[in-house]
Amino acid sequence: MEVRPYRPQHDYRLVLGAQCDLYQINFPRFVCTPAFLADQAQRLRAAGRRPFENGIFVLEDGDEFVGFVWVAIRMDLQGTFGSIDQVYVREPYRRQGLGRLLMAAAHNFVRQQGLSVARLYVTADNQDAVRLYQREGYQITRYEMEKPTS
Numbered sequence: 001m002e003v004r005p006y007r008p009q010h011d012y013r014l015v016l017g018a019q020c021d022l023y024q025i026n027f028p029r030f031v032c033t034p035a036f037l038a039d040q041a042q043r044l045r046a047a048g049r050r051p052f053e054n055g056i057f058v059l060e061d062g063d064e065f066v067g068f069v070w071v072a073i074r075m076d077l078q079g080t081f082g083s084i085d086q087v088y089v090r091e092p093y094r095r096q097g098l099g100r101l102l103m104a105a106a107h108n109f110v111r112q113q114g115l116s117v118a119r120l121y122v123t124a125d126n127q128d129a130v131r132l133y134q135r136e137g138y139q140i141t142r143y144e145m146e147k148p149t150s
């Protein structure tokens with residue numbers, strides 16, 4: 001099992017191919033449309049051209065694509081930070097501790113950019129992800145809340 005930097009030529013289709021699954025898991029009402037995929041494809045191509053602002057790392061088992069992490073350097077009112085935008089482990093490989101390897105690569109990238117904070121959003125129902133992040137030391141700093149109005 002190896003984590004290595006994203007190689008656009010080799011990995012583009014694999015990372016793009018995971019997008020529907022990733023969003024469907026996190027957003028129950030999400031519908032994966034061609035327009036969504038076109039948008040993600042454009043984001044991914046742009047990220048590949050800006051490697052200092054986008055750390056994408058791929059986890060491989062020999063030649064087999066296992067998962068990836070995508071961390072983007074962002075700035076907001078609280079300063080500059082590493083935003084863990086996507087972490088994905090393919091279904092057969094989940095629950096083996098591999099998410100941790102991807103998180104380590106992302107944190108390393110953030111540190112290499114001279115930054116000391118990583119931040120992320122996660123769907124509260126996505127318990128596998130929430131627990132991974134808690135084990136990694138993430139603390140809740142804000143809540144996004146909703147209620148049905150009818």
Ligand SMILES: CC(C)(COP(=O)(O)OP(=O)(O)OC[C@H]1O[C@@H](n2cnc3c(N)ncnc32)[C@H](O)[C@@H]1OP(=O)(O)O)[C@@H](O)C(=O)NCCC(=O)NCCS
Nearest residue numbers: 022025086087088089094095096097098099100128129131
């Ligand atoms: C979230 C996600 C990346 C976690 O990856 P993962 O590799 O399964 O994570 P881990 O293996 O580190 O942890 C998952 C569970 O496996 C358990 N585990 C870890 N090593 C294990 C092992 N050797 N044997 C059995 N279980 C193990 C962990 O304790 C954890 O269980 P717990 O949550 O009950 O404590 C993965 O579930 C995924 O890709 N989900 C879909 C995409 C997604 O939602 N991403 C997050 C939002 S972008």
